[in-house]
Structure formats: structure tokens, C-alpha cells
Amino acid sequence: MEYDYDVIIAGGGMSGMLTAAAIAHYSNQRARILVVDRNQPAEPGKKTNNGWTCGDAVSKGSIEYLAKNIGIRYGKPELEHNVKGVLVYSPDHETRVLFEGEGYILNRKILPQRQVQDAMKVGVEFAYNVSADSLIAEDGWIRGVTGRNLTNNSIFKKTAKVVIDAGGSATKLRRYIPISTKIEKEINKDDLESTGRYIYTFEPAADDKTWFDSDYAIIHLDQYLAPGGYCWTFPKGQSKVNIGLGVQKSALDARNQKYNKKDTLQDLIDQYVKANKVIKNPVQSQDENDRGNTKGSWQVPVRRHNDCLVANGYAIVGDAAWMPRPIDAGGIGPSIYASVILGRVVAKALEANDTSESGLWSYNVEYMRFYGYPMASFEVLRMYLQTLSNEQINYGMKYFLSEDDVAHITRRQHPEFNKLRAFNPLMWFRVLSEPQLARGLRYTAQKSESLITHNMNYPERPEAWLEWKKGLMKHLEEAYERFQIRGRSSQYAELSARAS
Ligand SMILES: Cc1cc2nc3c(=O)[nH]c(=O)nc-3n(C[C@H](O)[C@H](O)[C@H](O)COP(=O)(O)OP(=O)(O)OC[C@H]3O[C@@H](n4cnc5c(N)ncnc54)[C@H](O)[C@@H]3O)c2cc1C
Incomplete structure (x- = not known):
């Protein structure tokens, strides 16, 4: 089949623009790449009519990762302000904990202008004022994108060997993907x-x-x-x-x-x-x-990222893939890491002429092992924290959170709440004052260990995925039950039935 492009990226926000640059980098600019975005050329990366809405915070580590891997270095004015870290205050302002090291507060309106320049320099093409509305499917593969040209309402239709959905949290492409796939379509x-x-x-x-x-x-x-x-x-x-x-x-x-x-x-x-x-x-x-x-x-989105990120001729990245971290909703770092990994995988798949689910599968594995592995455990921790009162948060931060726990969170690991295991009378007294809180925190720590081990064993091949997913849902559904989180369908039961 003749394709218009090697890759079409639907959505030119943080993740779309970086994925385009990464594919160009890893393919030595051989890949023909088109970024489709509904914005006008003067307003790249705008999320909605009311702007580039974001908290704008990003760690220095993720900006450095970009420079190290694909040679993109940002400076002023897109890195608007430097910070030494992130301080988290308890509701009563009595406990203050330093998470994260140095970072930046970005100018999210200016940064995409720089990203467009970077992408154009390496040959990426742009189609602005185009709304990407649906995926073209044939024989169980995604073959392209259709939509509307917003300037004259004409039909837009282009084909590609790989379509990447970087359309953000409200993307319609993933939700209505017209082929059978492991990708989950809806978010709770x-x-x-x-x-x-x-x-x-x-x-x-x-x-x-x-x-x-x-x-x-x-x-x-x-x-x-x-x-x-x-x-x-x-x-x-x-x-x-x-x-x-x-x-x-x-x-x-x-x-x-x-x-x-x-x-x-x-x-x-x-x-x-x-x-x-x-x-x-x-x-x-x-x-x-x-x-x-x-x-x-x-x-x-603040759940773990989608349990599968690829299908035949198709991949998802950034908010479209629910990548922001469940405990702090930070999505810029995950977009950076995922875009670089996806860029490398897509360049290899194009080279090998295999853009099937199998050909793109290593994006799942590499993202999970490099960055995504603690997200399911953070999802459980987030759900638990959402059930707590201000008084419990004050108490927990004051007495149960240790420096070690903070270091764990900063390293993107789950806190172990080891203080709760200390056998001294004072701690016993504290645990007994808030037994439910202590039990809940201990439970999240134990659950986290099993979830992280499970995720580090993400299957190397698509054939082993169903069994892996069944195991994941078993863990998660135990946690939903424990914290009485209602309204989650029993995917474990469905998957068990499918697996057998
Ligand atoms: C209020 C708020 C505060 C946040 N604070 C932080 C923070 O401090 N730190 C942090 O790390 N993260 C933060 N995040 C999350 C972060 O902003 C996102 O994770 C990040 O922007 C994701 O980038 P993305 O490219 O995946 O999606 P987006 O930035 O949403 O980009 C999507 C792009 O796709 C385009 N698009 C959408 N639909 C279509 C369509 N149908 N056709 C064509 N184009 C389309 C859009 O125009 C846009 O250009 C915050 C988010 C919000 C809302």
C-alpha cells in the first residue's frame, strides 16, 4: 500500500511535538512525519479555547533527559523560572515536606513555538487548523486519519504506516478506535x-x-x-x-x-x-x-497509564494515554520520557518495516520498565489518600511519613511507611490513636510492592499480555474492595473468562 506519510501524529501538544522530534532524530530524518493539530499556526500547543492551561512545573531531570537523548536543550524564555524543589504542606501548614529536586516553571505558551521550530528543522511537516476526528481502519490495522479542515470545512484524509494519538485527555481517536485492540478506550x-x-x-x-x-x-x-x-x-x-x-x-x-x-x-x-x-x-x-x-x-487523567499503548499501525502517548502521575497529576515529565521512547521504537519499526502491534510492542515494555512501573501503585495510594480527612492527613504527615518515604516518592517509588513498623511505645501509641490510618498506609505499601513487581514483569510479547493484565486487575480489584471504591467494573472476572 502507498502511504501519504510514514507517521501521522494527531495532536501537536507537548507529547505530539516531542514524539515528532524524537522519530526524526532516531530515523536520521528519513521518516516522513506529519503533525495534525486543530490550532492555528500562531497558537501551537494550545489545549483548549482558554489557553495552554497547566501548572507549568517540570523537573530538571526530565528536561535533561530530553537534551541527553535527542539533543533538544531549552532555555529562556520557555524555561521561565527556576525552582529548588516542591514543598508539600499539610492542611494545617504544620508539616512541610520537600519532594523533588530542582525544576522549572515553564512558559507553556512560548515553549510550543520553540518546539515547532525544532521539529521543522528536522523536516517534520504540520497541518494546522485540522481537527483529527477518526481513524481509518482496514483489515484490523489503523491506516490513517480523517477529519475536517477548520478553515473551509473541507474533508481531511491522510494515510500513514503509523498513527500516533497525542490528542490529549479528550481525544476521540482512542475512544472510538475501530479495530480490536488491547488498548482500553474509556477512563473512569x-x-x-x-x-x-x-x-x-x-x-x-x-x-x-x-x-x-x-x-x-x-x-x-x-x-x-x-x-x-x-x-x-x-x-x-x-x-x-x-x-x-x-x-x-x-x-x-x-x-x-x-x-x-x-x-x-x-x-x-x-x-x-x-x-x-x-x-x-x-x-x-x-x-x-x-x-x-x-x-x-x-x-x-490521574490513573495508571493505559495498560497497552499500541495496536497495529497505532500508538498513544501523553494525556491521550493517561500518563500523568496519579499522585500529583504531573504529565509533562511522563510525556517527555514516553515521547523519546516511542520515537526510538517507531523509528526502529519503520526500519524493520513492521509497524504491527508486535513491531511496536517494545514501547509498552520500555516505558513500563523505565518510568511507568510505579504508577499502578500510585493509583492505589491516590485512591486511599482521597478517602482521608484533613485531620488524618495532618496526623499522617506529622507522625507516619519518614524521610525515607519522601526519598522514595521523589525517586518515583512508593513510600514504605517503615515508621509504622517501629516497635517503640510512642509509635504504638500513635498507631493506636489512628489505627485505621496506620492500617491503610501499611496496606498501600504492601500492595505497592506486589504491583511494582508485577509491572516490572510486563510481558515481552503481546501473546502473554492477557495473563499479565488479569494479574494486574486482580491486585487492583482487591485494593478497590479494601478501600470500598465503587463503580469499577470487574475486569478481572471478564479477563479470566476470556483467558480460559
Ligand atoms: C490545570 C492543569 C495543571 C497541570 N499542571 C501540571 C504541572 O504543573 N506539571 C506537569 O507536569 N503537568 C501538569 N499538567 C498536565 C500536563 O499539562 C499534561 O500532562 C500535558 O500537557 C500533556 O501533553 P499532551 O501533549 O499529551 O496533551 P495536550 O497538552 O493536551 O495537547 C494536545 C494537543 O492536541 C490537540 N488536539 C486535541 N484534539 C485534537 C483533534 N481532535 N484534532 C487535532 N488536534 C487536537 C490540542 O489542540 C493540543 O495541541 C496539568 C494539567 C492541567 C490541566
Whole structure:
């Protein structure tokens, strides 16, 4: 079959643009690559009509990974502000924990402009103002994309050996994939966080570093202001901030019912800004680089990434593949790692002339072993943390979280909560004061060990996948049951029936 392109990437956001650059890099610019995006050329990477909505925080490590692997080095103005780490505060502000090392607060509006230049330099083509609406399928393979040209409503139709879905969290391509596949199509709505933020300049009204610190990205845990999520105050300068929060919709409904309120996400963001003791007279940034991007909300998937990322002639990446980390919704780092790995795998598959599910399979294996392996255990931890009250979080952070646990989380490992195993009278007293909390945390630590081992044994071949997935669902469904998480279909039972 004659194809229009080797690769079509649907969605030119963070993951689409980086995947394009990575394929070009690893194929020595031999691959013909087209990036299709609904945005106009002047606004690449824009997520929705209300901008490039993001907290903008990324670790230095992931930016360095990009430079090391595909030679892309960012600087000013796309790396807008440097931070020394991420500080997480308990709801009572009494316990403060430093997670993560150095990082950057990006300018998400400017960065895609740089990414387009990088991609064009290595021969990537762009089709802007095109909405990618469905996948072309034939004989159990994905062969291309159809959609609409938004400038004149004409039909867009192009074929490729591989279509990569990088259309973000609301992609229709994955949801309606028209071939039989291992890729899961739908996400449970409780695994999506509703999030929003402002980019403000302000008059610093106090020197209280628990509310604003130009050297640190701050996360405030608070089940009243951000039920099932968290609030953030990320500095973009001495008097400029990216400030917002995320909630789980069902937790917000429960919170509103409990307090007899009707607060929306936007109400909560405004209450959070108002509560901040440092930020006075906030004004949406007037900087040209922020125009059209100072107030916005959007959704972030916070479950483990899709258990399979490839099909015949097709792969998913970034938010379309539910890659943001379940405990902090950080999706830029995962997009970077996955895009580089996918780029390498696709270049090899094109070279070998095998873009089947098997030919692309090593993307599953490599991403899981390099970065994705703890995500299922973080999903369980996230579900458990969402059930806790502010008082329990205060207590847990103060007495049960050790430096070792923090180091584990920073290294993307599950905390072991070893303090809970200490046999001293004081700890016994504390455990007995909050026995349910102690038991819950211990359970997540044990579950994590088995989930990580399971994920590190991700099957090398597609034929062994069903058995692996069955094992995964068995672990997860035990955890859902333990934490009484309702509304999850029993995939384990379905998969067992299929396997037998
Ligand atoms: C409020 C908020 C705060 C966040 N904070 C952080 C943070 O601080 N740190 C962090 O690491 N992560 C954060 N994230 C997550 C992070 O922003 C995402 O993980 C990241 O943007 C994913 O990139 P992506 O390319 O996969 O998707 P997107 O950035 O959503 O890009 C998708 C692209 O596809 C295009 N597209 C969509 N549909 C179509 C279609 N049908 N046809 C053509 N084009 C289409 C869009 O126009 C867009 O260009 C946050 C997210 C939100 C919403």
C-alpha cells in the first residue's frame, strides 16, 4: 500500500511535538512525519479555547533527559523560572515536606513555538487548523486519519504506516478506535481531575513562605478547598504566580453535600487565592507571553497509564494515554520520557518495516520498565489518600511519613511507611490513636510492592499480555474492595473468562 506519510501524529501538544522530534532524530530524518493539530499556526500547543492551561512545573531531570537523548536543550524564555524543589504542606501548614529536586516553571505558551521550530528543522511537516476526528481502519490495522479542515470545512484524509494519538485527555481517536485492540478506550470519571489556575502578578503583602516562596513550588493539601486533589502556588518570579487547584468531581459533590455548599471549581480557586496571605491585589498577567493564557481550567487523567499503548499501525502517548502521575497529576515529565521512547521504537519499526502491534510492542515494555512501573501503585495510594480527612492527613504527615518515604516518592517509588513498623511505645501509641490510618498506609505499601513487581514483569510479547493484565486487575480489584471504591467494573472476572 502507498502511504501519504510514514507517521501521522494527531495532536501537536507537548507529547505530539516531542514524539515528532524524537522519530526524526532516531530515523536520521528519513521518516516522513506529519503533525495534525486543530490550532492555528500562531497558537501551537494550545489545549483548549482558554489557553495552554497547566501548572507549568517540570523537573530538571526530565528536561535533561530530553537534551541527553535527542539533543533538544531549552532555555529562556520557555524555561521561565527556576525552582529548588516542591514543598508539600499539610492542611494545617504544620508539616512541610520537600519532594523533588530542582525544576522549572515553564512558559507553556512560548515553549510550543520553540518546539515547532525544532521539529521543522528536522523536516517534520504540520497541518494546522485540522481537527483529527477518526481513524481509518482496514483489515484490523489503523491506516490513517480523517477529519475536517477548520478553515473551509473541507474533508481531511491522510494515510500513514503509523498513527500516533497525542490528542490529549479528550481525544476521540482512542475512544472510538475501530479495530480490536488491547488498548482500553474509556477512563473512569473518578480517575479524571478537574483542574484550573490563574497566572497572576501581585503585590507581596507578607513574608510568609508557607504561602508563597519564589524559590519553591508549593503544594497545599486541603480536602476542604481541593477535595480529592490539591492546591498549588508555583512561583513565576518574585511577584508572579501560577496558582490553582484540582478536585475529584465526586469528592467535590460529597464535600458540598457535607457542608451544604454549591461551590464550583472556579469558586474554590478564587477562595484559595483569597486565603493566600502573601498574594494581594492579584491581576491576570499583562505580559505578552501570557496573553490569552491567564485563566483556564481543564481535566487531567490521574490513573495508571493505559495498560497497552499500541495496536497495529497505532500508538498513544501523553494525556491521550493517561500518563500523568496519579499522585500529583504531573504529565509533562511522563510525556517527555514516553515521547523519546516511542520515537526510538517507531523509528526502529519503520526500519524493520513492521509497524504491527508486535513491531511496536517494545514501547509498552520500555516505558513500563523505565518510568511507568510505579504508577499502578500510585493509583492505589491516590485512591486511599482521597478517602482521608484533613485531620488524618495532618496526623499522617506529622507522625507516619519518614524521610525515607519522601526519598522514595521523589525517586518515583512508593513510600514504605517503615515508621509504622517501629516497635517503640510512642509509635504504638500513635498507631493506636489512628489505627485505621496506620492500617491503610501499611496496606498501600504492601500492595505497592506486589504491583511494582508485577509491572516490572510486563510481558515481552503481546501473546502473554492477557495473563499479565488479569494479574494486574486482580491486585487492583482487591485494593478497590479494601478501600470500598465503587463503580469499577470487574475486569478481572471478564479477563479470566476470556483467558480460559
Ligand atoms: C490545570 C492543569 C495543571 C497541570 N499542571 C501540571 C504541572 O504543573 N506539571 C506537569 O507536569 N503537568 C501538569 N499538567 C498536565 C500536563 O499539562 C499534561 O500532562 C500535558 O500537557 C500533556 O501533553 P499532551 O501533549 O499529551 O496533551 P495536550 O497538552 O493536551 O495537547 C494536545 C494537543 O492536541 C490537540 N488536539 C486535541 N484534539 C485534537 C483533534 N481532535 N484534532 C487535532 N488536534 C487536537 C490540542 O489542540 C493540543 O495541541 C496539568 C494539567 C492541567 C490541566
